[in-house]
Amino acid sequence: MKKFTLFTIVALLAVAMIVPQAMAASKATPYGRMWFDTASVTWDKNSGPGNAANANTIGLINGAYNPNFDEQDTIWTNVTYGMMGINFKADCFTAKFEINDGAGAANSVDIRHIYGSYNFGMGSILIGHTWDIGYLSCIPCLNADLGLVPWVHKGGVPATQAREAQIRLTFPTTFGVLNFAFQTPQTTAPDSNILGAPLDYETELPAFRAQWITKPLGPVMFILFFGYNSYEAVYNPVVATQEMRWDIDSTVYTGQAIANFGPFGIKFMLGRSYNAENYSTDVNPVYNWGAYIYQNPVTGGYSLHDSELNTWMVELAYRATKNITIKFVYGEDDEQLDFPGTSWEWQTDAWGLMFDITVCPGFQIIPQYQAVDLGVRNTNGIDAAIDAGDAHLIGIQWRFTF
DSSP: OHHHHHHHHHHHHHHHHHHHHHHHHSEEEEEEEEEEEEEEEEEETTTSTTSGGGTTTSOOGGGOOOSOOSSEEEEEEEEEEEEEEEEEEOSSEEEEEEEESSTTOTTOOEEEEEEEEEEOSSOEEEEEEEEOHHHHTSOOOSOGGGOSOHHHHHTTOOGGGSEEEEEEEEEEETTEEEEEEEEOOOOOOOEESSOOSOSEEEOOSOEEEEEEEEOOBTTEEEEEEEEEEEEEEEEOOTTOSSOEEEEEEEEEEEEEEEEEETTEEEEEEEEEEESHHHHSSOOOSTTOOOOEEEEOTTTOOEEEEOEEEEEEEEEEEEEEETTEEEEEEEEEEEEEEEETTEEEEEEEEEEEEEEEEEEETTEEEEEEEEEEEOOOEEETTEEOSSOOOEEEEEEEEEEEEO
16 A cells, blocks of 8 residues: 555656646646446356356456355446546657556556657657557447456457557558557467476567558448467476477457448457467457467377467447437357367357446446356367356446546
8 A cells, every 4th residue: 555655646746747847848638537337247157256167257347256156146346447647749749648546456556558659751650558459450349347248349359458568650541541560479378288388488579460440431441450479488398308399379360340320330340360368468268268289198299289269249339319329239259279189169149238328528327238148168069068157247337537
């Protein structure tokens, strides 16, 4: 608590000293947001944390789980989020600095955004820590902070990796906007039927992101995205004295179409990723399958196998009045992993309904209902005996922006 208080005091003093001078030299605009989530969440026996395999699959409300499950369990939860920052604009560059309360965690502060951007004529360069352009490529559907559908929502880009340290180049063209980003590479241990965690990870190149936002074609526009992450996992097997090195490559492809027809809107997203678990340090698909190192029990030889995740989602929106928008979202993802003698497949689906209500400028309430069917794992064409279960959420997010 002392550390948190000291950090807060120092940050506020720094802002108090810097902002007046900065505003005199150019323009600095402070801002803030406060979000409050209130929700009732119900898991059935299999979907909840009583099933250890599902303990991290739903990602609800800061892990406020009850391990004592019977047929179903319901919790009532209230979570708060606070953010404040400064947008700075000078003669030749712009900058942003934003902190929050540690995503609801007690006595913690996180830096959400800290970057500067310079326009060099034919484009601009951004250096710092901010949104992964892959996150921005996916559909901003239901509120992920209350969300039962984060893995569908992000299309393979995890919530915890939504903001990354990066160097980003942006080029406006006659065909739209091109973004290229070079980010900190991620390293995650591959899955294996015999090997433990690697002794070491080696990264030679930054993670790469590319995005094309087309100019509107009538009422329709498109967003295409490609992401790539690569590293080398180094092992020293128990049964051998020599090192083993495996190149772990992960890719993500997404395509999105956005159309508006008067008060009606539609968004459609398709996504495919390979080794999604290794694309980032925390990925939301149900069983988080990534690259798999398999040892043949007969020959003793090793082989590397890639997992595949396919995602699609549609959002329908209707602007009922100036202050009320109704949205319906449905999405599915399908995970697959094949290695000698075994084929795994897992499919989940989720849907939700939300009402985005602006009470007055700066104050929104967002009632919503969400449901997810976690499905069942299929092994070699045979479903598991126990279904992973269902989960449901009904709640409201209260937003204050100033």
